[in-house]
Amino acid sequence: MSTENIENEDPRDPLKREVEELMIHYGDELTILAYSYVKNIEDAKDIVQNVFVTAYLQMGKFRGESTIKTWLYRVTINKCKDYLKSALFKRIILFGTNIEPKQTGNSAEEHLMDKEFARSVLQEVMKLKVNYREVILMTYFQDLKIKEVAIILNLPEATVRSRLQRAKKQLTPLLEQGVLPYV
Structure with a gap:
């Protein structure tokens, strides 16, 4: 060498x-x-x-x-x-795999509930079309601002807002069931 x-x-x-x-x-x-x-x-x-x-x-x-x-x-x-x-x-035939949420200092019960909640939310978000899924993930899971998402996706901010609104509308049945209280 x-x-x-x-x-x-x-x-x-x-x-x-x-x-x-x-x-x-x-x-x-x-x-x-x-x-x-x-x-x-x-x-x-x-x-x-x-x-x-x-x-x-x-x-x-x-x-x-x-x-x-x-x-x-x-x-x-x-x-x-x-x-x-x-x-x-x-x-390739794709098989879904869950992504584990980050560890927090919560009790074991809270951690289990958070983990189950994150898994449920992610499962439903993953069912969305990719253009809706990506704005939801970037906005709510990675805490990016609309402007940042627009830059990343090379889209106008209005398009990002529109996609976000449509994605939320598709997730409305979950909101009504109480599965996604924060979206």
């Missing part, structure tokens, strides 16, 4: 550290986003791993015209769309 390769693998590499911090900070959010497209947790994790490889390789080309978070979301969406277009995807 040459000394040049050893230098590239140096853990003190600032770019490597920056990407590792991005992985820690945005990894779960991007996995949920990817899952909303591919509906398979393992494929979503693979896509997100590729997103961070791309981030490492392309970080020097990042112009800063948007936030790094917005850029990572856009890369994730593009990679998901590429995956869905691929011949491999067309031959």
